[in-house]
Amino acid sequence: MFLLKVITLSFLCMLLLSFAQSYVKATHSGVAITGKDWATARRDSAGMAPDAQKFVDTAIVQVYVAPTFGWRGLFAVHPWIIYKRAGEDHFNRYEVVSWGSRNVIRHNYALPDGYWFGAKPRLLLDHRGAAAAAMIPRIEAAIKSYPWPHSYRVWPGPNSNTFLAHIGREVPELKLDLPANAIGKDFRPLSNPVGLPASGKGVQISLLGVLGLTLGAEEGLEFNVLAFNFGIDFRHPALRLPFTGRLGMSKTATDNNG
Secondary structure (H helix, E strand, O other): OHHHHHHHHHHHHHHHHHHHHHHHHHHHHOOOOOOOOHHHOOOOEOOOOOOOOOOOOOOEEEEEEEEOOHHHHHOOEEEEEEEEOOOOOOOEEEEEOOOOOOOOEEEOOOOOOEOEOOEOOEEEEEEEOHHHHHHHHHHHHHHHOOOOOOOOOOOOOOOHHHHHHHHHHHOHHHOOOOOOOOOOOOOOOOOOOEEOOOOOOEEEEEOOOOEEEEEEOOOEEEEEEOOEEEEEEOOOOEEEEOOOEEEEOOOOOOOOOO
C-alpha cells in the first residue's frame, strides 16, 4: 500500500511539473494560450522547408510537429509529413484534420512548413537523396492503408498522431520518433494490442492508447497511463514527458538519418 502511494504521488508530481513547464513555455511564446480566432491565426510559411525549386533534382522527406491550436497546445502536438520526388518542384503534404470533410486525411491542406494556426512547427526528421526516394512509394502506400480514414477522436485516438504513427510503422526507414506529447500515437484497437511502435522498430503493448508500454529503437522506454507518456530516451539522454514532450539532450532532425 505504501509503495502504491509513493508511485501515485510521484506520478502526480511529474504531471504537475511537466504541465507547469509547458505552461511557462506557452506563455513565453504567446502562442498556445492566446485565444486568438483560428480563422485569423498565422498560417504562412515558417521558412523551414527546403526550396523545392532549388532542390528540384533531390528527393526529400520531412516530418513536422506543432502545438495544437489554443489551450490544447499545452497538452499535445499536431504532426504532418511532406515529400517530393527528384524532378518535382513542389511538396506533397499529408496529415489528418478533423473538420471540413468526412475524409480526415488531407492533401496539401496547408503550406509544407506553414505555421499551424499561429504555432511555429518543429522539424522532426529530414531525409534526402536516394534514401528518401526509396521511402516515398512506401509512404504513399501507408497513407492509403491508414485504417481510420473517416474517424477522428482527440483522445485517445485515432487522430493526427495516430496517422503519422501508422506511417512510421509501415516505413521504419523513416526512424520516426513522435514526442511523448503526441497524444494518439499509441492508439491501437483492442483486437491488435501488441505490435510495432511509431519508429517501426521495437515492441509496443497498448490498450486503446490509454494504457501501455513501448520499447522502441527511437523512443527508448516509455509508459502510457491515460495517454500521458513517461519515459527515457537512452540514445540521446532525456526524459520523455507529457505536455512538454522532452527534457534533456535535444534531438535534431538529422540524428537518425545516417
